[in-house]
Amino acid sequence: MNQTLKTLNNNNIEYYTPRWVWDTLRPYIPTDMTIWEAFRCDNEKSCDSANYLRELGFNVVNPLCDFFETTYDDVKAECCVSNPPFNMKKEVLERLLEFDKPFMLILPNIILNTIYFIEMAKKHPEIQIIILPKRIDFIKCDESKSKSTFHTLVVSYKLYLSERITFI
Secondary structure (H helix, E strand, O other): OOHHHHHHOOOOOOEEOOHHHHHHHHHHOOOOOOEEOOOOOOOHHHHHHHHHHHHOOOOEEOOOOOHHHOOHHHHOOOEEEEOOOHHHHHHHHHHHHHHOOOEEEEEEHHHHHOHHHHHHHHHOOOEEEEEOOOOOOOEEOOOOEOOOOOOEEEEEEOOOOOOOEEEO
16 A cells, blocks of 8 residues: 555544644635534644634634534534544545535545545536645644645635636
């Protein structure tokens, strides 16, 4: 198996998004919707993204809940904006597409090469991609930075960006 795939599919899933990423994505995140930052754990560090998005002026909910047993209505949100565990990317995408509501997810760019994503993108022309300007060195639980060995991108749905692929 490809080393990148091994890294992405391991059980070490607690990596957090640095603030520069949210600063970069800010113009693309809807300001008129309540945002659901859906992935957190009981570690206080896992609330940093939601807290920072609030600092940027967004209305954000970030309850401690099981994503796979929770709906947008349960949390009173209209758009999911998150960095999900990469080892569950397919399941997360499937669930969000079932809701048929807007979302924006930070995911590894290798997803573009998967049959399941290609089929999803064919079926849902509302899927759009934002290409980030550089690799993300995610933040570990101990607050040290990872040294990313792969590129990430943003998969959005029903955000109606001006292009199907947006390069930042």
